[in-house]
Amino acid sequence: MRVPRRAAFALAVAFSALVLSRSLSSQPSALTVLSKDGRRSLATTVINEQEFVALDDLATMFQLAVREDALGMTVSYKGKTVVLTLDQALASVAGRLVSLPAAPVRGPAPGRRWLVPAEFINRALALVYDTKLDLRKPSRLVIVGDLRVPRVQMRYEAAGAGARLTIDATPRTGNVVAQDNEHITVKFDADVLDIPDPGLALPAPSSAQGVIQAVRQADATTIILDVGPRFGAFKASNLPIDNTARLVIDVTAAAPADAAAPPPPIAAGPPPDLTALIQTPASIRTIAIDPGHGGDDEGAKGAGGTKEKDLTLAVARRIKGAIEARLGIRVLLTRDDDRRVPIDERTAIANNSKSDVFISLHANASLRPALAGTAIYSAAFAQDAGDTARAALAPERVQAIGGNVRDIEFVPWDFAQAAHVGQSDTLARLLEAQFQNRVPLAKRPVESAPLRVLESANMPAVLIEMGYLTNPDQEKQLAGAEFQNTFVQAVLDAIIKFRDVLDERRGGNQGAGAR
Ligand SMILES: [Zn+2]
Numbered sequence: 001m002r003v004p005r006r007a008a009f010a011l012a013v014a015f016s017a018l019v020l021s022r023s024l025s026s027q028p029s030a031l032t033v034l035s036k037d038g039r040r041s042l043a044t045t046v047i048n049e050q051e052f053v054a055l056d057d058l059a060t061m062f063q064l065a066v067r068e069d070a071l072g073m074t075v076s077y078k079g080k081t082v083v084l085t086l087d088q089a090l091a092s093v094a095g096r097l098v099s100l101p102a103a104p105v106r107g108p109a110p111g112r113r114w115l116v117p118a119e120f121i122n123r124a125l126a127l128v129y130d131t132k133l134d135l136r137k138p139s140r141l142v143i144v145g146d147l148r149v150p151r152v153q154m155r156y157e158a159a160g161a162g163a164r165l166t167i168d169a170t171p172r173t174g175n176v177v178a179q180d181n182e183h184i185t186v187k188f189d190a191d192v193l194d195i196p197d198p199g200l201a202l203p204a205p206s207s208a209q210g211v212i213q214a215v216r217q218a219d220a221t222t223i224i225l226d227v228g229p230r231f232g233a234f235k236a237s238n239l240p241i242d243n244t245a246r247l248v249i250d251v252t253a254a255a256p257a258d259a260a261a262p263p264p265p266i267a268a269g270p271p272p273d274l275t276a277l278i279q280t281p282a283s284i285r286t287i288a289i290d291p292g293h294g295g296d297d298e299g300a301k302g303a304g305g306t307k308e309k310d311l312t313l314a315v316a317r318r319i320k321g322a323i324e325a326r327l328g329i330r331v332l333l334t335r336d337d338d339r340r341v342p343i344d345e346r347t348a349i350a351n352n353s354k355s356d357v358f359i360s361l362h363a364n365a366s367l368r369p370a371l372a373g374t375a376i377y378s379a380a381f382a383q384d385a386g387d388t389a390r391a392a393l394a395p396e397r398v399q400a401i402g403g404n405v406r407d408i409e410f411v412p413w414d415f416a417q418a419a420h421v422g423q424s425d426t427l428a429r430l431l432e433a434q435f436q437n438r439v440p441l442a443k444r445p446v447e448s449a450p451l452r453v454l455e456s457a458n459m460p461a462v463l464i465e466m467g468y469l470t471n472p473d474q475e476k477q478l479a480g481a482e483f484q485n486t487f488v489q490a491v492l493d494a495i496i497k498f499r500d501v502l503d504e505r506r507g508g509n510q511g512a513g514a515r
Pocket of ligand 1: 292293299300308361362363
């Protein structure tokens with residue numbers, strides 16, 4: 001089945017449509033005019049990188065009278081006038097000259113309306129208007145009257161095992177901080193918050209990952225921190241700095257959790273009308289564990305009767321229990337009973353659940369009973385190690401297929417996994433490091449191979465051959481609780497290390513795709 005490839009194509013189409021609609025909408029943008037009566041939209045037109053607004057829109061919105069003559073326009077409000085002269089980046093306001101960034105221009109057809117630079121609002125109109133007018137271009141706002149619209153700036157830093165969020169509100173604005181199970185809520189004593197250029201200020205520091213999942217604006221005056229599985233406690237302190245009220249929220253991590261209670265599930269994302277300000281999602285939220293084989297596909301079988309399909313399911317369940325209890329990461333099993341699951345369905349389960357890691361569990365078999373040890377495989381692709389890996393591995397595998405125990409198929413290599421090979425290799429190395437000195441390792445513990453079960457996984461993915469069931473000593477070992485516990489602990493530790501690696505990379509890239 002080629003479903004993953006089609007899905008990737010559909011995704012690419014959807015993405016380019018998104019990019020297209022964004023670039024179209026960036027041209028005719030709008031300012032938001034805020035007043036006691038509510039908010040209205042004021043369309044703008046960009047010409048030569050200067051933003052203009054239509055004079056007749058302003059006339060409607062602010063009850064202005066506009067008279068046009070051969071030399072320009074006269075704009076009147078309650079007996080005071082602003083005179084605009086054609087071809088001049090100037091306005092005469094009640095007899096006083098003020099500069100504008102550009103001269104008035106005719107807009108495009110139809111209409112050919114007169115356009116004035118947006119700065120006309122605060123440099124000219126504000127001087128004749130009887131209510132305060134404040135143009136804040138960076139935040140796309142025109143504030144009419146004495147609304148309390150503090151400018152809010154946020155900074156997020158790692159602080160030991162916790163994090164610190166600093167929120168500066170200018171001019172000084174009071175706030176109330178409250179907490180429920182999943183959020184810390186900061187409500188400002190204001191009419192609207194002015195949050196310029198949000199999103200860029202917050203890296204996702206690795207040590208704080210899991211303490212705070214996201215910081216977002218919930219409504220006009222409320223900022224919400226979504227707490228993560230590692231959240232312990234927080235302390236909020238206010239201190240005034242000149243005209244700014246600074247709120248510092250220090251969040252500490254919980255003490256290393258015992259296995260007693262899994263942390264609460266991560267809150268769902270905000271509804272669409274809530275502007276997500278800063279997303280610092282955990283880099284690993286879901287892990288898919290794939291117990292190899294099942295049903296009439298028994299996989300490898302040891303002389304003592306251990307079946308690969310049973311072993312993989314038992315270990316998968318242990319890994320799920322450990323990770324969910326101790327890391328608060330959701331773990332999906334591609335099967336949780338003794339049934340056959342087609343290979344494509346296994347990766348589809350991982351892809352559809354947007355799993356961040358895919359681990360397929362197997363046990364090995366060989367015609368050489370002496371072979372033993374754990375090996376970790378990542379996908380190989382034609383351009384890199386693929387050909388040599390296939391050449392090196394194929395004979396032994398084919399021989400094994402003759403023995404009716406081999407489960408791995410070789411496939412073409414042009415699938416979703418190609419985008420994740422680097423991270424898959426990293427995960428494989430981290431697993432190897434954790435297995436080292438804990439469980440017996442194969443002669444070549446980390447290898448790349450063209451494995452069908454990994455090819456269409458759209459996330460970092462590895463396959464672990466836990467050991468050889470055809471080695472009688474190792475069969476006993478694999479079936480025992482001691483090995484399984486040690487193995488599971490090593491996987492858990494590798495996942496923690498891998499999460500740290502992802503967090504660090506993510507931290508370095510933060511802001512690249514924001515807004
Ligand atoms: Zn297998």
